[in-house]
Amino acid sequence: MLRYSLKRFLSLLISLLVASIVIFVVIEIVPGDPATYMLGINAQEDTIAALREELGLNASKLERYWNWLSGMMVGDFGTSYTYRSPVNELIGDRIWVSLPLALIALTLSTAIAFPIGIIAASRRGSVTDMSVMGATQLGVAIPNFWFAMILVLIFAINLRWFASGGFPGWDEGVFAGLKALTLPAIALALPQASILARVMRTSLLDTLSEDFVRTARAKGLSKAKALRRHALRNALIPVLTIIGLQFSFMLAGAIIIENVFYLPGLGRLIFQSISQRDLIVVESVVMLLVFAVVLVNFFVDLTYALVDPRLRGRQ
Template sequence: MLAYLLKRLAIGLATLVVASIVVFAVLEILPGDPARLMLGMNATPDAVEALREQMGLNQPIVLRYLHWIGGLLTLDFGRSYTYSVPVIDLVSERLVVSLPLALLALILSTAIAIPVGIFSAERRGRAADAVTMGAAQLGVAIPNFWFALLLIYVFAVWLRLVPAGGFPGWSAGFWPAFKGLILPAVALALPQAAILARVTRSALLEVLNEDYIRTARAKGMPRKTVLWRHALRNAMIPVVTILGLQFAFLLAGTIIIENVFYLPGLGRLVFQAITQRDLIVVQSVVMLLVAAVIVVNLLVDISYAIVDPRLRIAR
């Protein structure tokens, strides 16, 4: 078990180093001068030179990379050119919106998808299976921003149960903040639940065709016991994989939803930084999101060892 975890940790660290090189290199290969790109073509030479000095562009590329990595390790992401504040302050303000949104969407997606996948697998080939998988296929095909607009019209405009957009902040109380996140979370969760439900059904059907399942049934074990005690746990590995990928997507891929609902999250911060050519913010936030994805994948690998005992004794 320890060797397995150390190996996965080493792979994660190596991936993080390679990702940092790629993210840093993107800024270097941009055509033109990054400082002039940020200031615009009408900027004076003195202003461009001052920003180049602030960004350290006059230093060799290796020193700039090492300085940037050292800043990331000490949570010094640099200073935003647009907002004139440290990037870590911007990230902290936005993370308290994006992280609860991603967690809420993941909880909703899991709560919907796994029961639907089990329900469909139990009724393979029946009308209920066709209806649920047809709905899942529809959920995969329709983009989440369309779901978002539909949810706004029904629950915010028509029924007026929740606000159509904006976020009051956690200082306003749990319930007002929760009401501001529930529609975006549902809009994010429904397409992901459709994918997860199909994966759960496929994985469960594959396990139900195994010899040990047929043996358990032949011994007279109740169908529900076979399903929940033996089949479901062995079918969870692909489900856990998709869950890890979905959380990474929900955390890093909320740009559209946060702009539809006007939420001050990381996705909207990246969008604003791109439109305002604030490359320091873009570079730092993208690297932070890459690190979050790698950490989530590491947690998924650890969960493999918990779900599958064979990994704990593998050499």
Template sequence: MLTYLLQRLASLVLTLAAATIVIFVMIEMVPGDPAAFMMGMNADPEAVGALRDQLGLDQPAAVRYLDWVKGLVAGDFGVSYTYKVPVFELIADRIGISLPLTLYALVLSTLIAIPAGVFAASRRNGAADVSVMGVTQLGIAIPNFWFAMLLVFVFAITLRWFSAGGFPGWDAGFLPAMKALTLPAIALALPQASILARVMRSALIDTMGEDYVRTARAKGLTARQALWRHALRNALIPVLTIIGLQFSFLLAGAIIIENVFFLPGLGRLVFQAITQRDLIVVKSVVILLVFAVTVVTFLVDMAYAAVDPRLRRGG
């Protein structure tokens, strides 16, 4: 188990190191000068040059990369070109919305998908199975931004149960804040729940055909007992993979939903930073999202080891 843990940690560190290089090079390849963009089209060249010197943009790329990485290791993400405040403060303000939204959507997705997948697998090829799989296919096919607008039209404009957008802040109370995140979380959770339910069904059907399950049935267990006592645990391995990937996708891919609902989260921060050419914010947020992806992947690997004893034995 210790060897497996060290291997996963080494993989995590190498992934992050490679990600910093890729992100920096890609940002450097973006055309245009942030200083000239900030000063405007008719800015004095000397003023643009002074701003470049102030922002450190006149340094060689290798020096700027090393300074950026040193800052990341020390917890210093730099200062925003546009807002003139530390990037860490911007991220800290926005992640207080994006992270709860992601967790909310992930919980909804899991609570919907696993029972639906188990229900469909236990009634394989029946009317219930066909119905569940048809609904999940529809959930995958519907774009989440279109579904988000449909939710706004029905529940915000027509029924007036929820607001059409915005976020009151956590100072307004837990329930009002969660109510503001409910429609965005549902819009994010629907396609992910559809994917997860199909994976849960397929994995459970495959597991129910294994020899140890047939042996358990031969010893007198009913199909339901064999499913819950033996098959479900082993069928969770691919499901854990999808849940880990979904967390990363929801955290990094909520840009459209946050813009639909006017949520001041990380998605809108990245979108605004790109339009304003605030490249230090873009780099910092992207590497933070990469870090989240790699950490979640590491935790999923640890969950594998908890579920599969062969990994704990080094198998």
């Protein structure tokens, strides 16, 4: 288990290194000078020169890459040109919106998908199975921004249970914060839950037809017990893979939902930075998201080994 974990950790470090090089090179090969690009075509020569100096663009590429990388390691992500404030402060404010949002959405999606997938699989071909699968088909098909607007229409505008958008900040209390994240989390979670439920169902059905489930039944386990004790854990591997992917998506890909609900999250930050050509912010936030995704996959890999002893290798 230790060997396996170390191996996965090594692969995590290598992924991060490769990602940092790719991100740096991509920003570098954007045609033209970053400073000119950021200031637009009407900028004065001396303004550009000043910005170049400020951005450290006069140093060699290798030196700049190293400065960027070593800066990030100690939490210094540079200074945003447009916001005129350190990037780590910008990120620090927003991550406390994005991370809870992703976590709530993930919990919600898992909590919905697991029982649905299990019920559908254990009653394969029944009316319950077919209606649940029909509903998830719908869930997969509906775009989440449209679903978000429907939620706003019903729960914010008509019922007035929630605000239609914005985030009061955690200073206003945990409840107020959670309340503001409820609708966005549902909008994010439901389509993902539909996908996850379908994966859960298929994976469980595959496992239920395995020989060892029949063996368990021959021991005297009821259908339900055989499913719970033997099939479920074996069915989890593909489900965990999807959960890992979904968490990454919800953290990094919540741009649209954050825009619909006017949430000051990472998605909106990166969206605004791109439109304002604030390359330093873009570079750093993308790196941070890569870090989050790689880290999540690392944990998914560790969970695989917890679930399946065959991956742990010899003790």
